[in-house]
Amino acid sequence: MLRISVRCRISASTMKECIDAITAVVDEGRLKISEEGFRLRAVDPANVAMVSFELSSDAFEEFEFEEEEELEVGIDFVKLSSIIDMGKGETAELEFDTEKHKLYTKLGSLAYTISLLDPSTIRKEPKVPELDLPVQVVIEADVFRRAIRAAEKIGDHILLGVDGDVFYMETESDTDKVRFELGKEQLIDIIPGVVRSMYSLEYLSAMSKGLSRADHITLSIGKDYPLRIDFELADGYAHVSYLLAPRIEAE
Amino acid sequence: MLRISVRCRISASTMKECIDAITAVVDEGRLKISEEGFRLRAVDPANVAMVSFELSSDAFEEFEFEEEEELEVGIDFVKLSSIIDMGKGETAELEFDTEKHKLYTKLGSLAYTISLLDPSTIRKEPKVPELDLPVQVVIEADVFRRAIRAAEKIGDHILLGVDGDVFYMETESDTDKVRFELGKEQLIDIIPGVVRSMYSLEYLSAMSKGLSRADHITLSIGKDYPLRIDFELADGYAHVSYLLAPRIEAE
Amino acid sequence: MLRISVRCRISASTMKECIDAITAVVDEGRLKISEEGFRLRAVDPANVAMVSFELSSDAFEEFEFEEEEELEVGIDFVKLSSIIDMGKGETAELEFDTEKHKLYTKLGSLAYTISLLDPSTIRKEPKVPELDLPVQVVIEADVFRRAIRAAEKIGDHILLGVDGDVFYMETESDTDKVRFELGKEQLIDIIPGVVRSMYSLEYLSAMSKGLSRADHITLSIGKDYPLRIDFELADGYAHVSYLLAPRIEAE
Numbered sequence: 001m002l003r004i005s006v007r008c009r010i011s012a013s014t015m016k017e018c019i020d021a022i023t024a025v026v027d028e029g030r031l032k033i034s035e036e037g038f039r040l041r042a043v044d045p046a047n048v049a050m051v052s053f054e055l056s057s058d059a060f061e062e063f064e065f066e067e068e069e070e071l072e073v074g075i076d077f078v079k080l081s082s083i084i085d086m087g088k089g090e091t092a093e094l095e096f097d098t099e100k101h102k103l104y105t106k107l108g109s110l111a112y113t114i115s116l117l118d119p120s121t122i123r124k125e126p127k128v129p130e131l132d133l134p135v136q137v138v139i140e141a142d143v144f145r146r147a148i149r150a151a152e153k154i155g156d157h158i159l160l161g162v163d164g165d166v167f168y169m170e171t172e173s174d175t176d177k178v179r180f181e182l183g184k185e186q187l188i189d190i191i192p193g194v195v196r197s198m199y200s201l202e203y204l205s206a207m208s209k210g211l212s213r214a215d216h217i218t219l220s221i222g223k224d225y226p227l228r229i230d231f232e233l234a235d236g237y238a239h240v241s242y243l244l245a246p247r248i249e250a251e
Numbered sequence: 252m253l254r255i256s257v258r259c260r261i262s263a264s265t266m267k268e269c270i271d272a273i274t275a276v277v278d279e280g281r282l283k284i285s286e287e288g289f290r291l292r293a294v295d296p297a298n299v300a301m302v303s304f305e306l307s308s309d310a311f312e313e314f315e316f317e318e319e320e321e322l323e324v325g326i327d328f329v330k331l332s333s334i335i336d337m338g339k340g341e342t343a344e345l346e347f348d349t350e351k352h353k354l355y356t357k358l359g360s361l362a363y364t365i366s367l368l369d370p371s372t373i374r375k376e377p378k379v380p381e382l383d384l385p386v387q388v389v390i391e392a393d394v395f396r397r398a399i400r401a402a403e404k405i406g407d408h409i410l411l412g413v414d415g416d417v418f419y420m421e422t423e424s425d426t427d428k429v430r431f432e433l434g435k436e437q438l439i440d441i442i443p444g445v446v447r448s449m450y451s452l453e454y455l456s457a458m459s460k461g462l463s464r465a466d467h468i469t470l471s472i473g474k475d476y477p478l479r480i481d482f483e484l485a486d487g488y489a490h491v492s493y494l495l496a497p498r499i500e501a502e
Numbered sequence: 503m504l505r506i507s508v509r510c511r512i513s514a515s516t517m518k519e520c521i522d523a524i525t526a527v528v529d530e531g532r533l534k535i536s537e538e539g540f541r542l543r544a545v546d547p548a549n550v551a552m553v554s555f556e557l558s559s560d561a562f563e564e565f566e567f568e569e570e571e572e573l574e575v576g577i578d579f580v581k582l583s584s585i586i587d588m589g590k591g592e593t594a595e596l597e598f599d600t601e602k603h604k605l606y607t608k609l610g611s612l613a614y615t616i617s618l619l620d621p622s623t624i625r626k627e628p629k630v631p632e633l634d635l636p637v638q639v640v641i642e643a644d645v646f647r648r649a650i651r652a653a654e655k656i657g658d659h660i661l662l663g664v665d666g667d668v669f670y671m672e673t674e675s676d677t678d679k680v681r682f683e684l685g686k687e688q689l690i691d692i693i694p695g696v697v698r699s700m701y702s703l704e705y706l707s708a709m710s711k712g713l714s715r716a717d718h719i720t721l722s723i724g725k726d727y728p729l730r731i732d733f734e735l736a737d738g739y740a741h742v743s744y745l746l747a748p749r750i751e752a753e
Binding site: 079082083086109110111112113114115 | 394397398400401404405426427428429430431432433437
């Protein structure tokens, strides 16, 4: 007998952009499901990056939750992403069977069954550190991604900073340098200040792919401090927040 | 002096789709040429798959056959495919010189000369086994190919079956499963029954590329029995038939 | 204090096609800059191919040259190409700082700083040999490139020849041959003759990419003699000339 705890239907492309935002940081995670929808918080294996993800049940065409309490299931998001990929333009039906530890995914004529992971084998949900990040920049997701791609041609680290009401990104190698700079009028919004921190470009590059389906993103920057990137997906029904630890800047 | 046995002209893209249907199973083969056109029957090196191919001389803009009897020439189809590839939108002129063992291919301003293979170095034409395959499914080529791609994400083998008037394809790994299922109303046609057989996904994947230019395909399925796939190319002037040996299903 | 010797602005895509014409032969080179514009002459490391490049200052939206004499700077063109790539549809601003040995490139909000190479570490500008090449063929760049691609499927060397007013390219392997042939009416122009020379296909293939943005090219051919290819880029403001040493033809 099936023991279906959750049964829901959502546009496959919406689900795909949500999963891709998660896999930018972790391959697998503990997904928490309640009447409110999905949520997840996970850190990458090296403890450098964190993703917080919330998808409201309002994003779903149908959302049935049969449990008393919030449910926790372990998901291989990389595998789920490759499956959802088969359903372009279709509606995905997801059913979580907590008895048999299976996730059933229907995409039109295709029915996938994948095993849920044992949550106890996955790292615990991290605590979100309290951060004091007064300086903020709101920028188009495309523009940010292009700046990251430009930096990748030069180096491995990237400086993000705000100087007054100018936002900049800078990458240096022994011989070369690239600086990306936007003034107030080129940004969607800015809370000015004077801050800068250095980050690993590898992590930011992965994040810039994870946020590529967003319209705009909010960068919260401090002085030698973690970076927070907030953005919405799924027509505003999903909220994603990345945290990225700074690298110590060599003076 | 040239000794041209066959001289013919055909749309390069038509020729290309025919060759690709052959190279899905074998790299080279013995092509038989007569007034009727081209035909070929070949098995893959592992004796798992067979292709039967017939292209009517009516598919050609011009078809001159100067011999008394059917001619047999050895062809490297992979090489011929890469050559024909240069002629998108053009007419291909093929001349078989059985004296010099050459195939001359003209594509506009390009003239290729490739050596014919000695037919005696190529495996003999196989006998087509008598098969009793009463259950048939007619399905769009695109839909079949998509189901194969979905299965590739999960495993190495695939079960094809009919249960009443439902056609299904199923692939399992240790932890995951994908099932593709179409009812009578979603199929172009079905001769119902209860059969199922397991096949190597690697071979079916190659075949699904070979048939991708067909509109629809006919699957003839038995119980732990070879699979036959029939389809037409070249606006109906070419008929292709694949046979694929079953894998023994582990119970 | 900055010491800017040259400051200029040019369409990024125009700059890109010029750089790609250079990198078809060399990765780095000594660029000479004067009031007239840019010029460069370089041979590849194996001494088989040479590129001569001239870009008129009229191709630039702005061109400020502050020196008394012609300036020589060492450029890593492969790196510059990957940078200019970020500026599709934009204007590139280039500033050469000969004090700090830097090239500043601005593409919208992106500012790249790359180090100039020490010209003394780069091979000296070669002398252009005096060549007597009476036979010429003018052909569309696309057609030439397609013929090169066709030849790549067969062999490593290519024969270029003119026989009367027919231009041909021929490549042979042990078993196969491809011949590309255009008569007078299919060529833009021809100065007829009877000549042929063999060249390395690897070099010609790189050159065929370097000239792919040209409309047409002029081939000057001799008998077992270097090949010269002339073409224009940047709406006629750039002139490029390739020289390629012949291979001795095995008889």
